[in-house]
Amino acid sequence: MLDIRDLRASVADKPILNGVSLSVPAGEVHAIMGPNGSGKSTLAYVLSGRPGYEVTGGRVTFDGQDLLAMEPHERAAAGLFLGFQYPVEIPGISYLQFLRESLNSQRRARGEAELSGAEFIKLARSQAALLGMDAEMLKRPVNVGFSGGEKKRAEMVQMGIMAPKFAVLDETDSGLDIDALKSVGAGINRIMRAPDKGVLLITHYQRLLDYVEPDRVHVLQAGRIERSGGPELARELEREGYAEAAA
């Protein structure tokens, strides 16, 4: 479903990714773990097309399409979702307006009918309820005044509303308390665990993986995948640290 081959990328002329290769078949959840500065967030941004993240080599295909040739909004319409490590605040625009315009823009691009205001509000309310978020918060400006945990929960509500084919989740677990972690984990399973969907879960810690069991775990170090294995690899990393595990 998502196939990354020898991906190289630089930020401000500094090479960060030095030949990343991995493949996530439909129906699987893969975790990417690695120490600070190993390139995890860069990988997430390159996959979603953030300006300033320059691809210097390799290729990425998503459902057979050349992902790197697409603009960020085209990637979203094709079914790719990025869960931000630091969700962005947008004063003056309510979450409801932001998400409705975004979703309808995706639907237009796919040749699907747009949702009416009433249809959208129903969808947004049900997704907020499933993630344990007060739907009233969606009337507030995007992420303004939200706590760290509320922002991450709101990212998952967005994912529920967009119903993407593939999600790249960049440290969605950071800033969450145990209850929020459980509900976010359950949300990822509910929204993304399906035979035709896939997830790349970027995390520092094992704890989210207690709730979202990965099919494969990859260790990213110095911009390359150094090791790959089953779920037991995450537990080994937790026990022994990255330096030991990579040796």
Place this chain on the structure above:
Amino acid sequence: MTAPFPTHKQEEWRYADLDALKPVWEQFAEPVTLTVGADEELEEVWLPVGGDVQLRRVQLALGEGAKARIFALNTAPVYGRIELEVSLERGAEFELYGANIGSGLSTNEIVTIVRHVGVGGRSQQTIRSVLNGKAVGSYLGKVEVARGAQQTDAEQSVKAMLLDRGATANCKPELEIFADDVKCAHGASVGELDAMQLFYAESRGLDPASARALLLEGFVMGLWDSAKGPGAISQAASEALRRVV
């Protein structure tokens, strides 16, 4: 009696389009006076009145504990000027939320003098400008705190967004303080849209033009959040934004 015609040498007229103003000066020369009595409240929404040149000159006197909140949209096709002189007695509160939205060769400006006369007054001025083409948008705001007007809390927040290289924003907050226990803050920025906000919106599926339009809408529309009836000014501002984006 008609007031003398201004010149660019006067600071408060420095950026004005005097050529456009001249033919219509007589009909605008005298300011309108508004008085809000002790503990009374006033909320006004100032919409564009139509016509190439639009001038609004208001003197606003706030009695003890009076509150006034003004929402103003300045978007004249040639020259728009909103001029406001406010005086605040003890404990009075004044809030101004104003937008300059300009395109082409237009000049739109908001010029204020806020005089804190009594103790414990509070004033808050929030101005946002969105300008394209060779448009000029200005805010000249003077805050005066009189001797004895202790515990004054005055704030000015001015931000401008320039959509073209030829557009100009002038921001000039000015303070004149004769009391020693006051809080006067001002901030001004002139910039382009935030790259991270744009990327966030695009990553959710908005094409670049729609993302820009949405962010500009947020930049301006946040001004009307506290209005009791924001419908008319929101709609007028949306229409003005659609013309400049």
